[in-house]
Amino acid sequence: MLQSTSRLAIKICGLSTPDTVGAAMRGGATHLGFVHFPKSPRHVEADQLRALAAPVPAHIERVAVLVDPSDEILTELSATQALTALQLHGKESPERAAAIRQRFTIPVWKAISVKTRADIDAAKAYNGAADFLLFDAKTPEGAALPGGMGLRFDWTLLRGAPLSTPWGLSGGLGIDNVAEAIRITGAPLVDVSSGVESAPGIKSVDKIMAFCNAASS
Numbered sequence: 639m640l641q642s643t644s645r646l647a648i649k650i651c652g653l654s655t656p657d658t659v660g661a662a663m664r665g666g667a668t669h670l671g672f673v674h675f676p677k678s679p680r681h682v683e684a685d686q687l688r689a690l691a692a693p694v695p696a697h698i699e700r701v702a703v704l705v706d707p708s709d710e711i712l713t714e715l716s717a718t719q720a721l722t723a724l725q726l727h728g729k730e731s732p733e734r735a736a737a738i739r740q741r742f743t744i745p746v747w748k749a750i751s752v753k754t755r756a757d758i759d760a761a762k763a764y765n766g767a768a769d770f771l772l773f774d775a776k777t778p779e780g781a782a783l784p785g786g787m788g789l790r791f792d793w794t795l796l797r798g799a800p801l802s803t804p805w806g807l808s809g810g811l812g813i814d815n816v817a818e819a820i821r822i823t824g825a826p827l828v829d830v831s832s833g834v835e836s837a838p839g840i841k842s843v844d845k846i847m848a849f850c851n852a853a854s855s
């Protein structure tokens with residue numbers, strides 16, 4: 639889970655190679671994300687995830703990104719013993735999030751798709767059901783993926799939002815805008831995927847390092 643410290647937390651998401659996992663760790667990422675969703679260009683199988691996470695020290699969180707996962711998929715991932723949290727990035731209800739947390743005894747993050755202030759207000763339904771809320775941009779109806787598309791939302795919508803569950807910001811973050819995003823929202827955690835890629839699914843070591851520097855500056 640996100641620790642209650644003033645240090646900014648950085649999540650580099652969609653990692654699929656040892657060299658980019660290494661870059662994220664060297665850059666100071668506090669959280670590493672692994673997408674398990676076959677439609678994604680960042681998809682990693684459970685065995686691959688286990689191998690990628692093996693050299694990661696315990697103080698760095700390992701988060702699986704999932705879209706409406708079945709219990710079968712969750713059981714397979716749980717068996718890797720490689721994860722410290724599950725990020726639910728589909729249409730999981732508060733009841734489903736709570737049930738996953740209880741059955742798999744692991745912190746659950748819920749991605750909240752945001753277009754308007756009403757979307758942020760509606761996130762309170764997950765208070766007590768999810769351990770962490772990740773605000774991300776709403777992708778267009780019929781889009782191939784529910785995230786990882788480099789889309790951002792109006793960050794000012796988060797100003798003054800009464801959030802009682804720990805939270806973070808994602809969606810369209812990159813080297814050139816992450817500092818502004820932190821300034822506007824006060825986000826305690828920033829999450830990036832496509833903003834540190836050279837092509838969809840291809841993470842760039844240089845961009846990961848630059849993002850970590852920009853976020854921490």
Ligand SMILES: O=C(O)c1ccccc1N[C@@H]1O[C@H](COP(=O)(O)O)[C@@H](O)[C@H]1O
Nearest residue numbers: 651678785786787788809810830831832
């Ligand atoms: O990255 C993916 O392919 C993905 C697939 C399915 C659900 C979520 C996905 N990515 C997550 O989306 C946010 C924002 O990404 P971006 O920085 O805008 O590219 C991030 O949490 C990714 O983990």
